[in-house]
Amino acid sequence: MLRLEGVSAGYGAVTVLRGLSFAAEAGEVTCIMGRNGVGKTTLMRAIMGQIAVSGSVRLGGEELAGLPAHEVPRRGIALVPQGRRLFGPLTVAENLEIGLMTRGKGAVTRDRVLDLFPRLRERLTQVSSTLSGGEQQMLAIARALCLEPKVLLLDEPTEGLQPSMIAAIRQVVLGLKTTGVAVVLVEQRVSAVLDMADRVAFMDHGTVAETVARADLAPGAAQFATWVGV
Ligand SMILES: Nc1ncnc2c1ncn2[C@@H]1O[C@H](COP(=O)(O)OP(=O)(O)O)[C@@H](O)[C@H]1O
Ligand SMILES: [Mg+2]
Helix, strand or coil, rough: EEEEEEEEEEEEEEEEEEEEEEEECCCCCEEECCCCCCCCHHHHHHCCCCCEEEEEECCCCCCCCCCCCCCHHCEEEEEECCCCCCCCCEHHHHHHHHHHHHHCCHHHHHHHHHHHHHHHHHCCCCCCCCCCHHHHHHHHHHHCCCCCCCCEEECCCCCCCCCCHHHHHHHHHHHHHCCCCCCCCECCCHHHHHHHCCCCEEEECCCCEEEEHHHHHCCHHHHHHHHHHH
């Protein structure tokens, strides 16, 4: 589904991604783990076309590298960025509308997404900046799902959230698998990764150091100590 080969990218003179290769398949959850600063968020930005890349970023065979950033969501890749970036003064409904418009989706999609997030349906007219942190993250995910993405990128979506919100996000992620979405989940909690992942890509120094199938990872696997430090 999504395939990166030899991707290098960074900020100005600073190179962060160094010839990185990565793949995510439809109907699977691919988790990305790695220490702070190894380039996980930069990888998300590179996929989204938000920073210039050299190398190849292909979605179902189509080359995306070099496309303007607004074209990437239209091709079917949605990002829930780290730390939530919402359109603060807009209502919940207006935020969802932005997602729907991106790929020309309508009421059917909106209903399906709101079925996943009943709390948002109760708050459609509420200004999004007045939502709780967990509700804002729900909205960020809901807005991404309004694109009916082929690939959903989630950058540490459960950071700082209550257990009930974390459980709700888990349900959504596992539900997406059955609809054939390729989910890419940046996640630091070993238990969550073992619970949700089909494969785990361990990043170090701007590359994917090792990719391991979930079935080959035990809770105390050496990879967690080596690449995450836990
Ligand atoms: N906007 C930016 N400008 C310059 N350097 C940045 C910027 N964003 C991140 N970096 C640097 O890029 C490296 C990778 O950061 P990041 O991708 O956020 O890592 P991670 O998400 O794995 O913690 C870090 O050294 C960070 O300081
Ligand atoms: Mg990050």
